[in-house]
Amino acid sequence: MALRAKRAAKRRAALTRGRILRAAITLADRDGIESLSMRKLGTKLGVEAMSLYNHCRNKVDMLDGMVDIVFGEIDLPANGADWQTAMRKRAISARQVLLRHPWAIGLMESRATPGPATLRHHDSVLGSLRTAGFSVDMAAHAYSILDGYIYGFTLTELALPFSTSEGAPAVAEMAGTIMEGFRPGQYPHLAEMAVDRAMKPDYKYGDEFEYGLDLILDGIERAL
């Protein structure tokens, strides 16, 4: 009996913090963060919800761990390349990671304690800039602008009422539906923008990202 139970436990992989966090990320990616509960997560791992508390202090601690894993997925700046290329690639990687885990960006605001992958990432970016000759002040300026832009752009992108990966017809339809509800001329400039851009065959808001990124990189270059 005892032996049988032990074997059943063996059959599934041992519960670890890492396995819990990865399962939680998968669930959050699929169903959204507001639907992620300790009970559902336990079920998914073949375990009672209460077992999770042997590996995570509480749910907040678990969310901290999830955010740190997401951070770890962002490419570190390549340290051979010039700083513009390195920062450009890192920014593009960061946006892709955040789009893959849409729940992560909204969680940032309330995470008090940064994890090791987060700290490593920050250290690496600062190192890349300092090595390229940035002063401490200028590295702080550059990092603040770039990260602000990356997070904010992606947040806005995620907030758009249509999926960025979907085809243009969905976008056009959506924009049309939204505008229909208003008196003509109530939001003339929004309407103009919708007709001119959002309703065009191959419009993707995400295409704006690199325009802004390059404008910022140029601005930093000039400020050096």
Add this chain to the structure above:
Amino acid sequence: MALRAKRAAKRRAALTRGRILRAAITLADRDGIESLSMRKLGTKLGVEAMSLYNHCRNKVDMLDGMVDIVFGEIDLPANGADWQTAMRKRAISARQVLLRHPWAIGLMESRATPGPATLRHHDSVLGSLRTAGFSVDMAAHAYSILDGYIYGFTLTELALPFSTSEGAPAVAEMAGTIMEGFRPGQYPHLAEMAVDRAMKPDYKYGDEFEYGLDLILDGIERAL
């Protein structure tokens, strides 16, 4: 008896959607969004939680309304001024509003249906740019960069493990505590940044905001 009940109901202001939303914002500002429940909100308004459902379809609808009110607090661009001044003032106002309602920014990502104040705000910003001679494409670029930066910077600012409004000693202490836990040299560039800036007497991360804002405004000017 019926009369008495009616009088008691009269004594408190009638329950309206607006009154509910304002009370909810006050509670979220004070205790955080995760602590805002329909039951607590009802108690605060002197009413059963279930009464709220006569004025809000559900909690998501209520959160939509709250976000729209926050949007309405952001100054619209003054339409006499040149576009740089108008955009600068609007950006500064937006950051102040978001710092006042720290829960709002994390909610944006999941709000599917923008409210009237939100639409009005967007329309007004686009109008200000178009009037200043921006092409539709250039207005879209400018708006995307500016809003991305504003949201992202403020999100980062809110995520910092110390309050921006607090005095510098708290920041210095915090930075010290964070760095203490590591092997010396584990995060050399973070350590350098902490010693050089975060631990300085009157360091405030918020001061970075206008540096980046002006860099972006200059970049847009040059792209025109």
Add this chain to the structure above:
DNA sequence: ACCTGAACACCGTTCAAGT
């Protein structure tokens, strides 16, 4: 038309009990 009380199907977390 608006408010209420009870009920339902959930939550996160503690704790004593098991192995």
Add this chain to the structure above:
DNA sequence: ACCTGAACACCGTTCAAGT
């Protein structure tokens, strides 16, 4: 050392019943 079951104090929301 790790897992469990029951329990506690909460949630959002529905619905029939009141006024």
